[in-house]
Amino acid sequence: MFKWFKIVKSQYLGFWAIGLLLFAIQEIPYMIMPLLHLETNPIMDMPTKSLFLDICEKIFGILCVAVMVLIVHKDNKLFSLNSKSEIAFFTIAVGLIVFNFIGWILYFCGMQSVAIVITFLFALPPLYYLFIGLWRKNYFLTAVGAIFFVIHLANAFTNLL
Numbered sequence: 001m002f003k004w005f006k007i008v009k010s011q012y013l014g015f016w017a018i019g020l021l022l023f024a025i026q027e028i029p030y031m032i033m034p035l036l037h038l039e040t041n042p043i044m045d046m047p048t049k050s051l052f053l054d055i056c057e058k059i060f061g062i063l064c065v066a067v068m069v070l071i072v073h074k075d076n077k078l079f080s081l082n083s084k085s086e087i088a089f090f091t092i093a094v095g096l097i098v099f100n101f102i103g104w105i106l107y108f109c110g111m112q113s114v115a116i117v118i119t120f121l122f123a124l125p126p127l128y129y130l131f132i133g134l135w136r137k138n139y140f141l142t143a144v145g146a147i148f149f150v151i152h153l154a155n156a157f158t159n160l161l
Contacts, residue, residue, distance in 0.1 A: 001078045010074045011140060018079060019069035022132060025097060026125055029104040042112050043121065046159045053155040060148035064129040067144050073137035089135035093128055100124040114160050122156040123149070 003014040033044070048054045081087050103120020126149035133141030 001072060001076060003072055003074070006074075007071065010137070012072050012074055013070060014072040016069055016072050016076070016078075016136075019065070019132075022068065023065045026100070026128060029101070029108075033108075036108055038108065039110070040112060042160070043107075043117065049158050050155065053151060053158055056151045057148075057155045060144060060151055063144045064126070064141065064148050067141045068129060068132060068136075068138065071138055071140050076136055086135055089131050093131040093135060096124050096128040096131060100128065117160065118153065118156050122152050126152050 001014060001016050001018075003012040006012050033041070081090055100120060103116060103124065106116050107121060126145050130142055130145030130149060133139065133143075133145050
């Protein structure tokens with residue numbers, strides 16, 4: 001992990017390579033999807049009903065990854081689970097990605113109800129980033145993840161209902 005210069009109080013512009021790995025883990029279902037030849041694929045065939053929400057969703061999704069990788073807390077190490085809060089937030093992030101994968105398995109098996117799609121596939125990824133932000137004391141990521149959560153769900157509800 002690298003820290004280049006201070007942005008504000010305890011946040012630095014830097015580089016956290018594990019952030020790229022955490023992003024890649026979240027993208028695994030999208031990497032697998034083309035190999036499955038799904039009969040129906042509502043997520044990939046979903047019409048965009050609000051261009052504004054769609055653009056905001058893409059911006060905040062990209063921001064989550066950029067902020068996770070490029071902003072680091074002054075006290076962070078490459079990987080740390082030294083406090084109860086770090087352990088708790090990391091455990092929640094892992095749990096969120098596990099439930100996201102369970103949702104993808106259901107989706108790939110044909111269980112593609114709006115409830116499953118919104119709960120497992122739309123709500124959990126932004127929360128995953130939010131809790132990575134809390135684990136890493138990356139308050140920019142926590143804020144961007146919270147905003148992404150609201151926009152991602154709003155866009156999903158708009159497009160799916």
